[in-house]
Amino acid sequence: MSRRLLLVDDEDAIRTIASISLERIGGWTVLQAPSGQAALEAAQDDGPFDAVLMDVMMPGLDGPSTLERMRAGLLPNHVPVVFLTAKVGQADRDRLLSLGAIGVIPKPFDPMTLPETLRQVLDQSSSE
Amino acid sequence: MDNRRLNHADKRSSPSLTASRVAVISLGIYLVVYVSWQLFHWLPGKQQLGQAFLIPADMAALCSTLLAARRCPGSPRLRSFWLWMSAAMAAEMIADIFLLKYNIQYNNPPFPTIADAFFLSFFVLLFLALLRVPVAPLTQAKRLQIMLDGAIIVLGGGAIVWYFLLGPTAKEGGQSALAMAVSLAYPVGDLILLAGLAVLLLRRSPPTLKVALLLIAAGALTSIVADVVYGYGVLHNTYKSGDPIDIFYVLAFLLFALAGISQEPVQSDDPVALPGDWSQPTPRVSWLPYITAPIGFGLLIGVESGRPFFPDLSLVLILTMIGGLVAARQYMSLRELARAERARRDSERRSRAIFQNAGVGITVSDLKGPTIIDVNQTFSDMVGYTPEELRGGDFAALTHPDELEAYQSLTIDTLDGFQREIRFLRRDGTALWGSLTLSLLRDEPGVPRNVIGVLQDITTRKEAENVKDEFISVVGHELRTPLTSIRGSLGLLEGGVFGELPQEATSMIALAVTNTDRLVRLINDMLDIERMDAGRTELELAPVKASELIANATQIVQIPATQAQVTLTTEILEDPVLYVDGDTIVQVLVNLLGNAIKFSPRWSTVTITVALKTGQALISVTDTGRGIPADRLETIFERFRQVDSSDAREKGGSGLGLAIARNIVEHHGGEMGVESQIGRGSTFHFTLPLADRRVTMLICGHHNGGTGTDSDHVTELQAIAPAIAAGTVLVVEDDPSLGEVLTKTLSHKEITTRLVRNAEDAVEEIRRSQPRVLLLDLMLPGESGFTVIERLRGKGLLSDTHLLVYTALDLNSGDRERLQLGHTEFLSKASITPQDVERRITRLIGKPKETV
Numbered sequence: 016m017s018r019r020l021l022l023v024d025d026e027d028a029i030r031t032i033a034s035i036s037l038e039r040i041g042g043w044t045v046l047q048a049p050s051g052q053a054a055l056e057a058a059q060d061d062g063p064f065d066a067v068l069m070d071v072m073m074p075g076l077d078g079p080s081t082l083e084r085m086r087a088g089l090l091p092n093h094v095p096v097v098f099l100t101a102k103v104g105q106a107d108r109d110r111l112l113s114l115g116a117i118g119v120i121p122k123p124f125d126p127m128t129l130p131e132t133l134r135q136v137l138d139q140s141s142s143e
Numbered sequence: 144m145d146n147r148r149l150n151h152a153d154k155r156s157s158p159s160l161t162a163s164r165v166a167v168i169s170l171g172i173y174l175v176v177y178v179s180w181q182l183f184h185w186l187p188g189k190q191q192l193g194q195a196f197l198i199p200a201d202m203a204a205l206c207s208t209l210l211a212a213r214r215c216p217g218s219p220r221l222r223s224f225w226l227w228m229s230a231a232m233a234a235e236m237i238a239d240i241f242l243l244k245y246n247i248q249y250n251n252p253p254f255p256t257i258a259d260a261f262f263l264s265f266f267v268l269l270f271l272a273l274l275r276v277p278v279a280p281l282t283q284a285k286r287l288q289i290m291l292d293g294a295i296i297v298l299g300g301g302a303i304v305w306y307f308l309l310g311p312t313a314k315e316g317g318q319s320a321l322a323m324a325v326s327l328a329y330p331v332g333d334l335i336l337l338a339g340l341a342v343l344l345l346r347r348s349p350p351t352l353k354v355a356l357l358l359i360a361a362g363a364l365t366s367i368v369a370d371v372v373y374g375y376g377v378l379h380n381t382y383k384s385g386d387p388i389d390i391f392y393v394l395a396f397l398l399f400a401l402a403g404i405s406q407e408p409v410q411s412d413d414p415v416a417l418p419g420d421w422s423q424p425t426p427r428v429s430w431l432p433y434i435t436a437p438i439g440f441g442l443l444i445g446v447e448s449g450r451p452f453f454p455d456l457s458l459v460l461i462l463t464m465i466g467g468l469v470a471a472r473q474y475m476s477l478r479e480l481a482r483a484e485r486a487r488r489d490s491e492r493r494s495r496a497i498f499q500n501a502g503v504g505i506t507v508s509d510l511k512g513p514t515i516i517d518v519n520q521t522f523s524d525m526v527g528y529t530p531e532e533l534r535g536g537d538f539a540a541l542t543h544p545d546e547l548e549a550y551q552s553l554t555i556d557t558l559d560g561f562q563r564e565i566r567f568l569r570r571d572g573t574a575l576w577g578s579l580t581l582s583l584l585r586d587e588p589g590v591p592r593n594v595i596g597v598l599q600d601i602t603t604r605k606e607a608e609n610v611k612d613e614f615i616s617v618v619g620h621e622l623r624t625p626l627t628s629i630r631g632s633l634g635l636l637e638g639g640v641f642g643e644l645p646q647e648a649t650s651m652i653a654l655a656v657t658n659t660d661r662l663v664r665l666i667n668d669m670l671d672i673e674r675m676d677a678g679r680t681e682l683e684l685a686p687v688k689a690s691e692l693i694a695n696a697t698q699i700v701q702i703p704a705t706q707a708q709v710t711l712t713t714e715i716l717e718d719p720v721l722y723v724d725g726d727t728i729v730q731v732l733v734n735l736l737g738n739a740i741k742f743s744p745r746w747s748t749v750t751i752t753v754a755l756k757t758g759q760a761l762i763s764v765t766d767t768g769r770g771i772p773a774d775r776l777e778t779i780f781e782r783f784r785q786v787d788s789s790d791a792r793e794k795g796g797s798g799l800g801l802a803i804a805r806n807i808v809e810h811h812g813g814e815m816g817v818e819s820q821i822g823r824g825s826t827f828h829f830t831l832p833l834a835d836r837r838v839t840m841l842i843c844g845h846h847n848g849g850t851g852t853d854s855d856h857v858t859e860l861q862a863i864a865p866a867i868a869a870g871t872v873l874v875v876e877d878d879p880s881l882g883e884v885l886t887k888t889l890s891h892k893e894i895t896t897r898l899v900r901n902a903e904d905a906v907e908e909i910r911r912s913q914p915r916v917l918l919l920d921l922m923l924p925g926e927s928g929f930t931v932i933e934r935l936r937g938k939g940l941l942s943d944t945h946l947l948v949y950t951a952l953d954l955n956s957g958d959r960e961r962l963q964l965g966h967t968e969f970l971s972k973a974s975i976t977p978q979d980v981e982r983r984i985t986r987l988i989g990k991p992k993e994t995v
Binding site: 026028029032033035036039040106122123124125126127 | 625631632640663683
């Protein structure tokens with residue numbers, strides 16, 4: 016039984032590429048959500064998930080706000096959330112981590128190595 | 144200027160000055176001896192031997208002028224002046240020796256003799272010497288004036304000489320033609336000398352000769368007086384050899400000797416020895432003719448009325464001539480003054496026209512205020528007021544409030560040449576972007592009087608720049624999003640996620656990948672440059688080891704290096720902790736390494752070295768590639784300037800990489816450069832700041848003179864203590880009991896506490912023990928805590944520190960400014976916990992060393 020991942024990104028192309036990469040190379044079962052609102056619904060209806068990979072900048076409900084609402088009962092605290100973002104300054108990283116995310120993967124990502132990068136982030140947080 | 148002062152100071156103690164003093168004193172003693180010989184009639188009956196006293200005076204003058212010539216080896220003109228002077232002195236000495244011989248030989252010496260030939264050559268030689276004096280170049284009008292002055296002097300003097308000497312001599316007759324000619328030659332020689340001196344005194348002489356020329360003039364005048372008296376004595380048969388009037392001659396030659404002594408050493412004709420200002424003739428009305436001419440008239444009339452030697456007609460003629468010349472001279476002076484006035488008014492009108500019609504705004508304001516004294520029309524149009532409204536107003540009031548701090552650091556010294564792009568406020572409240580240049584207007588002695596501001600309206604340019612920046616930013620981001628998807632899809636295809644592709648398809652995809660990468664790089668570089676230009680790059684400075692950054696960078700370029708069969712080696716001589724934005728420095732290193740790999744031949748090595756250089760880290764990347772031509776070493780750092788324009792296509796660079804790299808390094812306060820040899824390779828090197836700057840905490844509080852301990856301070860410090868690890872905490876507290884409690888509570892096995900009561904002791908203690916933490920009561924009675932910081936600033940203490948001001952006080956911007964010391968950061972107790980502060984310190988200075 017492969018692990019289930021919720022992928023949240025407003026860009027169709029990015030979502031498609033990431034999910035192909037994660038499914039074919041990483042062996043995840045990926046459920047896609049095109050917006051924060053859709054992600055909240057997915058968390059409620061299609062759970063449980065083993066991890067959430069979420070874009071930061073999205074129209075409507077952005078990544079941090081979505082995370083905040085998910086943590087309010089929709090998503091168990093032990094489920095790791097990783098952000099995808101183009102901004103990777105130390106301050107941005109610190110801010111995202113302080114919201115309860117366990118890691119940040121910079122955009123643009125290489126689809127060939129994305130599953131490996133994600134695995135490292137998850138391993139690191141579980142070993143701590 | 145300094146140089147000259149230095150030379151002067153040297154001379155004060157030099158032996159040559161002592162020698163000059165001895166010489167001057169000896170000459171004085173000699174004069175005293177001679178005068179007393181004349182007064183007290185020693186050796187009665189040997190009166191004619193008085194002539195012998197002249198010879199040592201001549202000798203002194205000869206020696207001193209020769210020495211003066213030797214002191215001017217660097218200036219041929221001055222040297223030749225003194226040599227001609229010494230020739231004149233020698234002629235006089237020879238003449239005096241002959242005269243002495245005749246005086247001893249004959250009771251009634253013959254006239255003229257060979258002595259007279261030497262006496263006359265003295266005049267000629269002295270005159271020639273005066274011609275050698277370097278003088279300022281003259282205008283036509285000035286030359287005419289001098290000629291008129293000379294004519295007036297010669298005519299006035301000539302009239303005197305004629306009525307005293309020549310007239311009577313001519314009337315007496317009974318002498319040989321030669322004797323007649325020689326006795327006429329003396330006063331003529333005097334006149335020529337007088338004219339020569341007059342010309343010199345009217346023109347401006349070089350400062351190095353000023354004293355000497357005055358002494359020579361005094362000597363020559365004395366000598367002329369002596370000649371006149373002598374001539375009178377000879378004519379009236381009252382002159383005897385060794386007569387007391389010889390005192391004048393002795394005095395004259397002692398003055399010449401003094402002139403020689405007064406010559407300061409001149410090493411060269413450089414501007415220090417002969418400063419430029421002496422050669423600038425200042426327009427002035429010469430007083431000399433107006434003094435000489437009346438004396439001439441007076442004497443003429445006096446002599447004429449008493450002793451009518453001459454027919455009235457010639458007197459009228461001479462008077463008319465002198466009168467005419469003086470009038471001509473007067474006219475010349477007035478005309479020159481009128482012309483100067485006209486030129487001044489023209490220049491004033493011209494300046495005014497330029498001021499009013501200049502395409503830039505110009506303001507003139509005083510040093511205080513600054514209050515506007517005058518503005519031109521362009522400036523008033525720019526800000527939307529009338530010039531009348533602006534005059535008398537405050538210049539700062541026109542400046543945009545956000546920009547006022549730009550002026551705050553200005554002093555008289557930094558103001559001159561101040562240039563800045565600054566916002567102003569128009570009358571309607573809109574912003575005016577201006578490029579402002581300030582300069583000082585000084586008066587004649589160089590005292591600053593006014594500030595001139597030149598303002599160029601760059602609002603349109605600024606707006607265009609903003610539009611351009613925004614355009615690049617938007618287009619860049621819009622391009623990047625689809626490109627990311629294209630690159631991602633290509634990556635999946637290339638990676639074989641969808642199975643093996645036909646050979647041709649694989650190569651097509653590789654082509655697409657390479658070019659997509661290139662396009663992505665170009666867009667990223669463009670966005671980087673745009674961000675830097677717009678000043679939006681914010682560096683996240685943190686301490687990081689140089690080796691760590693290099694390891695990151697080499698890891699990134701390892702794959703292309705392997706593909707190019709280039710070996711990367713790292714030589715870390717020192718591994719300093721840098722205070723940099725790590726990501727951007729890795730970007731710089733990747734760029735330099737990428738270039739080095741691209742241009743390196745196969746099987747070669749690219750070397751990265753780290754060393755320390757004058758308080759900074761020096762990182763170099765060396766390749767053994769084809770090298771860069773010398774004329775390109777600077778331009779390669781400009782945008783889109785590759786060594787070879789085909790490089791862009793062949794090597795896939797954007798042409799922006801080095802510009803970005805240098806920009807990043809400069810943002811860190813470092814410098815980037817390159818050295819290269821064609822065919823041998825290149826070394827790119829750059830410097831970066833070190834992290835070993837000290838961090839000082841300033842914890843500010845105040846107690847309202849009340850009771851109890853400030854328990855907050857104690858808990859705060861205990862939280863921060865781990866970051867401090869070891870060091871001194873200085874408590875500045877005037878309340879003895881509170882101070883006691885604070886120090887006791889804070890004392891820790893690694894931490895030393897010191898207590899001082901006032902600002903003065905605090906500064907002293909900070910200088911001595913360099914504390915890590917300063918607990919400062921801002922409201923110390925009498926002198927405030929601010930005083931401590933101000934004194935530290937005054938003494939340059941803690942200026943290299945990273946000062947963290949941690950306070951619960953509500954500091955306004957003025958307070959903050961007063962607390963600035965080196966790099967200063969304000970942390971408010973309201974929003975930042977002591978634990979945050981500890982983390983902040985740790986990030987600044989790295990992890991505290993573990994005590995093993």
